[in-house]
Amino acid sequence: MQGERMEHGLRLLELDVRRRLDGLLQGNHLGLVPGPGTEPGEARTYQPGDDVRRMDWAVTARTTVPHIRETVADRELETWMVVDLSGSLFFGTAACEKRDLVVAASAAVAHLTGGGGNRLGAVIATGEKTIRQPARGGLAHARGLVRKIAETPRAPEGVRGDLTDAIEQLRRPPRRRGLAVVISDFLGDVEWQRPLRALSARHDLLAIEVLDPRDIDLPEVGTVVLADPESGRQREVHASALLRKEFAAAATEHRAMVAAAIRRAGGGHLVLRTDSDWIADTVRFVVARKRRWSGGGVA
Missing domain, CATH: 3.40.50.410 (von Willebrand factor, type A domain)
Structure with missing residues (x-):
């Protein structure tokens, strides 16, 4: 009986998660991270909080404005x-x-x-x-x-x-x-x-x-x-x-x-x-x- 209650509770949890989190992934392959990607994407201006490991130093040097390189997931x-x-x-x-x-x-x-x-x-x-x-x-x-x-x-x-x-x-x-x-x-x-x-x-x-x-x-x-x-x-x-x-x-x-x-x-x-x-x-x-x-x- 305890196992049945556990299973029922987990199914209710799954339904609640799906109902309220669905839609967050629209237009984004991953819901929690933008990568890790191996294919280089577009460069964009650095924003505070961005991962400095993705800095594009070539673009930064050319434009004198910090840029990071996006990656394709x-x-x-x-x-x-x-x-x-x-x-x-x-x-x-x-x-x-x-x-x-x-x-x-x-x-x-x-x-x-x-x-x-x-x-x-x-x-x-x-x-x-x-x-x-x-x-x-x-x-x-x-x-x-x-x-x-x-x-x-x-x-x-x-x-x-x-x-x-x-x-x-x-x-x-x-x-x-x-x-x-x-x-x-x-x-x-x-x-x-x-x-x-x-x-x-x-x-x-x-x-x-x-x-x-x-x-x-x-x-x-x-x-x-x-x-x-x-x-x-x-x-x-x-x-x-x-x-x-x-x-x-x-x-x-x-x-x-x-x-x-x-x-x-x-x-x-x-x-x-x-x-x-x-x-x-x-x-x-x-x-x-x-x-x-x-x-x-x-x-």
């Missing part, structure tokens, strides 16, 4: 997802748990990169184990991959996730150039910065940050029990105005560090929250990126 795209399912993702205080958003984001990536011979694979990391799903094409494979992510159990209490290792496992062995998507709440240390930059040197990069309101601020509820979902440790504290202020400041600082690390790696940064319409946020992100590629301004 390859006919086939290979997309790999790093899916973080460590203990901190099995938490939520709003419409859903963060792990539900991870499943939803995976379904959106599958939809936005599917078709045309494209392939999708994943490295699913719980901290206890890492599951590799080979990159294959077809709707049946994409559905099975999203189902595998949804069905992956939580690691035992006390097991910490290791996003750095998961990204490293995606890097080795080297794969053909494509799209790399990292889905995580990016909590904890930021040792993943170096492998993320190395990953983006070969692939177009998208980081999807999944957040819950309690990741950002503490509620004004007096005494509250704070728990580390990955170590199992708990601590009872009084949520005073000073503590709430310090917690919010630390959370803001950490989020700024995450955003800066992703920006330095040259990746796109999509933030999804359990208290927000994640599909609407995804739509705005994709539309902004497509506007930037067309030279319509900064995303």
Whole structure:
């Protein structure tokens, strides 16, 4: 019975994704990246935020105005997802748990990169184990991959996730150039910065940050029990105005560090929250990126 409910929920998710994201790909071979392309296209004026690796130095020197070279998208795209399912993702205080958003984001990536011979694979990391799903094409494979992510159990209490290792496992062995998507709440240390930059040197990069309101601020509820979902440790504290202020400041600082690390790696940064319409946020992100590629301004 539980399997039937899971299947029904995943089909509803797929229908919602298709209904609200269809149309975003019109006039664009890929929904999340303009390339990677191997055939040179037209040169256009550089816009802030463009990938400097696509600078056309010959045109820039001739015109004295920075230009980048567009590329014609390859006919086939290979997309790999790093899916973080460590203990901190099995938490939520709003419409859903963060792990539900991870499943939803995976379904959106599958939809936005599917078709045309494209392939999708994943490295699913719980901290206890890492599951590799080979990159294959077809709707049946994409559905099975999203189902595998949804069905992956939580690691035992006390097991910490290791996003750095998961990204490293995606890097080795080297794969053909494509799209790399990292889905995580990016909590904890930021040792993943170096492998993320190395990953983006070969692939177009998208980081999807999944957040819950309690990741950002503490509620004004007096005494509250704070728990580390990955170590199992708990601590009872009084949520005073000073503590709430310090917690919010630390959370803001950490989020700024995450955003800066992703920006330095040259990746796109999509933030999804359990208290927000994640599909609407995804739509705005994709539309902004497509506007930037067309030279319509900064995303």
